[in-house]
Amino acid sequence: MLLSVLYIIGITAEAMTGALSAGRKKMDWFGVMLVASATAIGGGTVRDILLGHYPLGWVENPEFLVITCVAGVVTTGVYKWVIKLKGLFIRLDALGLIVFSIIGTKVAMGMGLHEVICVVSALVTGVFGGLLRDLICRQQPLVLHDELYASVALVASVLYLALLKFGVNDVTSTIITLVVGYLLRMAAVRFKWRLPSFHLEAENSIH
Amino acid sequence: MLLSVLYIIGITAEAMTGALSAGRKKMDWFGVMLVASATAIGGGTVRDILLGHYPLGWVENPEFLVITCVAGVVTTGVYKWVIKLKGLFIRLDALGLIVFSIIGTKVAMGMGLHEVICVVSALVTGVFGGLLRDLICRQQPLVLHDELYASVALVASVLYLALLKFGVNDVTSTIITLVVGYLLRMAAVRFKWRLPSFHLEAENSIH
Amino acid sequence: MLLSVLYIIGITAEAMTGALSAGRKKMDWFGVMLVASATAIGGGTVRDILLGHYPLGWVENPEFLVITCVAGVVTTGVYKWVIKLKGLFIRLDALGLIVFSIIGTKVAMGMGLHEVICVVSALVTGVFGGLLRDLICRQQPLVLHDELYASVALVASVLYLALLKFGVNDVTSTIITLVVGYLLRMAAVRFKWRLPSFHLEAENSIH
Numbered sequence: 125m126l127l128s129v130l131y132i133i134g135i136t137a138e139a140m141t142g143a144l145s146a147g148r149k150k151m152d153w154f155g156v157m158l159v160a161s162a163t164a165i166g167g168g169t170v171r172d173i174l175l176g177h178y179p180l181g182w183v184e185n186p187e188f189l190v191i192t193c194v195a196g197v198v199t200t201g202v203y204k205w206v207i208k209l210k211g212l213f214i215r216l217d218a219l220g221l222i223v224f225s226i227i228g229t230k231v232a233m234g235m236g237l238h239e240v241i242c243v244v245s246a247l248v249t250g251v252f253g254g255l256l257r258d259l260i261c262r263q264q265p266l267v268l269h270d271e272l273y274a275s276v277a278l279v280a281s282v283l284y285l286a287l288l289k290f291g292v293n294d295v296t297s298t299i300i301t302l303v304v305g306y307l308l309r310m311a312a313v314r315f316k317w318r319l320p321s322f323h324l325e326a327e328n329s330i331h
Numbered sequence: 332m333l334l335s336v337l338y339i340i341g342i343t344a345e346a347m348t349g350a351l352s353a354g355r356k357k358m359d360w361f362g363v364m365l366v367a368s369a370t371a372i373g374g375g376t377v378r379d380i381l382l383g384h385y386p387l388g389w390v391e392n393p394e395f396l397v398i399t400c401v402a403g404v405v406t407t408g409v410y411k412w413v414i415k416l417k418g419l420f421i422r423l424d425a426l427g428l429i430v431f432s433i434i435g436t437k438v439a440m441g442m443g444l445h446e447v448i449c450v451v452s453a454l455v456t457g458v459f460g461g462l463l464r465d466l467i468c469r470q471q472p473l474v475l476h477d478e479l480y481a482s483v484a485l486v487a488s489v490l491y492l493a494l495l496k497f498g499v500n501d502v503t504s505t506i507i508t509l510v511v512g513y514l515l516r517m518a519a520v521r522f523k524w525r526l527p528s529f530h531l532e533a534e535n536s537i538h
Numbered sequence: 539m540l541l542s543v544l545y546i547i548g549i550t551a552e553a554m555t556g557a558l559s560a561g562r563k564k565m566d567w568f569g570v571m572l573v574a575s576a577t578a579i580g581g582g583t584v585r586d587i588l589l590g591h592y593p594l595g596w597v598e599n600p601e602f603l604v605i606t607c608v609a610g611v612v613t614t615g616v617y618k619w620v621i622k623l624k625g626l627f628i629r630l631d632a633l634g635l636i637v638f639s640i641i642g643t644k645v646a647m648g649m650g651l652h653e654v655i656c657v658v659s660a661l662v663t664g665v666f667g668g669l670l671r672d673l674i675c676r677q678q679p680l681v682l683h684d685e686l687y688a689s690v691a692l693v694a695s696v697l698y699l700a701l702l703k704f705g706v707n708d709v710t711s712t713i714i715t716l717v718v719g720y721l722l723r724m725a726a727v728r729f730k731w732r733l734p735s736f737h738l739e740a741e742n743s744i745h
Contacts (some may be wrong), residue, residue, distance in 0.1 A: 144531060146529060148532070149475075150530045151475040151529060153527055153529070154481040154482065154526055154528070155528075158475065173381075173592075174382060174594060179382075179383060183381070183444065183448055186447035186448050186451075189447065200529040201637060203529075215734065236568060237597065240600035240604065241600050243599075260462075260475075264676070267569075267570075268568060268569030268572065268674075269569070273568075274568040277699060285714075291623070319564040319566035319680075320614075321564055321565060321567070321569075322566070323561060324558060324561055324564075325562070326619060342701040350736070351738060353682075355736060355737075356682075356736045357683065358683060358736060359733035359735040359736070360576075360733045360734055360736070361681070361687075361733055362683070363736050380587060383726065385590035386590060387588060390588070390589060393652045397654065407734075410738060433721060441650055466673070469676075523583055
């Protein structure tokens with residue numbers, strides 16, 4: 125229940141930031157709806173396709189898709205406010221990331237899959253929306269360069285799985301994961317925590 | 332039956348225009364076949380994967396894939412004619428778009444899915460072939476910028492669903508949708524009808 | 539058994555060369571793991587999604603995914619050796635291509651699919667890993683321009699199918715295909731055999 129409400133807030137916020145990317149590429153309204161939806165529900169879609177978890181969430185509940193399309197188009201009218209509220213959207217994005225991670229973990233658990241796959245499921249749910257957005261908008265995939273993002277999804281998923289394993293009930297585990305994950309992501313943004321990165325000169329090629 | 336014939340004409344024409352994109356990227360014959368096939372049958376493939384509608388059309392009927400590969404390679408020999416017949420190919424593309432939309436709508440209807448998803452299914456069938464082509468060829472996705480394309484697929488799908496709902500039989504609904512959809516698309520091309528678009532300066536970013 | 543051992547060698551080698559691409563794009567460790575895994579097991583993943591062959595290999599055997607992620611991160615430490623051993627990696631890539639082709643063929647055969655689809659399955663398994671790598675790294679897809687690669691996968695698949703059809707047992711067919719396919723790929727690299735390619739000037743557009 126809590127998770128459902130947070131999920132809807134999460135996809136709305138993600139759709140609105142996705143729409144800004146479409147606007148920077150001067151797309152039309154269809155492009156805006158496509159990028160908004162891909163950003164918001166693309167991660168869950170890729171996860172369900174990889175796991176063979178049918179029907180997809182938005183196919184069963186088309187209202188999710190309607191929400192992301194409407195949020196995208198509304199953003200074309202109120203984008204100045206969205207940009208002014210940048211701080212709020214960064215917070216909502218952090219919250220969304222943890223919500224997506226918990227949902228991803230639960231979907232894979234519900235299918236009886238290995239813990240490693242539960243964590244991968246969380247990662248895919250949290251990260252692939254942004255990857256699809258960057259792919260459609262033909263821009264450098266942020267998530268592969270910037271502050272801890274996938275790592276936060278991973279930590280959230282592992283924490284949630286561990287809490288359940290130690291017998292903590294589902295609601296408490298969810299709330300603890302939300303709080304810890306959110307704080308971790310916000311700390312990563314504030315202090316610019318990054319993973320080590322791998323820099324290779326262009327001539328170092330095998331092909 | 333009519334739809335099957337039109338479908339084969341449609342995928343052949345789409346494969347040939349796809350091959351031109353591969354040629355502009357100086358691809359080899361394998362690239363030509365890949366881009367031709369992705370353009371022609373990629374939309375239906377993405378739709379079936381999203382809906383969990385297995386087996387895919389071309390897996391069950393491999394001759395569709397053979398047609399698109401052959402059409403692609405043949406185009407490398409006759410491309411001058413294809414370019415001279417530009418007007419014909421624009422018409423065939425318009426026809427193909429409506430055929431794909433009707434088929435997409437029917438597939439989702441056949442699975443008992445919500446009307447919203449039937450329309451989305453039409454959109455994906457009609458639009459994602461071109462999106463995949465532009466992704467593989469690393470070019471700006473035309474369909475997110477240019478004359479009404481996705482919107483035509485949407486109107487065709489809604490019209491077809493509405494006709495069926497009002498008790499018009501399938502053949503009549505199909506023919507009316509084909510005629511109206513085709514004329515709408517050709518009008519959009521001629522009069523350069525576009526959706527409103529969303530232009531944002533590059534600095535308006537949340538990330 | 540032989541095929542399983544070669545498969546693990548193959549995905550490890552592919553993951554390591556994939557990691558180099560990630561390094562040239564200055565990605566972080568998550569990006570390195572993503573690109574390494576996409577290169578190594580992306581082809582099989584796309585094949586299984588297209589064929590509706592669930593669960594995916596790495597979902598059932600998460601150790602494959604662990605191997606590719608570890609191989610990717612290890613490469614960030616030993617990349618100088620990998621580049622020095624370029625000749626070895628080109629050989630391992632050739633071997634991997636044939637192993638992937640045979641496995642792809644077997645998967646489609648096991649599902650009772652048409653021979654054309656068995657060959658397509660081999661192609662997708664062998665080629666789409668590299669395509670996904672180039673898509674994520676936003677670079678020209680090598681496989682659509684360079685020395686025979688997809689064609690080698692095609693020949694290997696057809697040869698393997700033909701041997702089985704002529705009553706040769708599976709082990710012998712596998713070994714013959716591995717040797718012939720490997721030599722064909724190495725010859726293509728050495729003598730720069732290419733498919734004919736299709737060059738079109740940019741103004742030759744229908745859209």
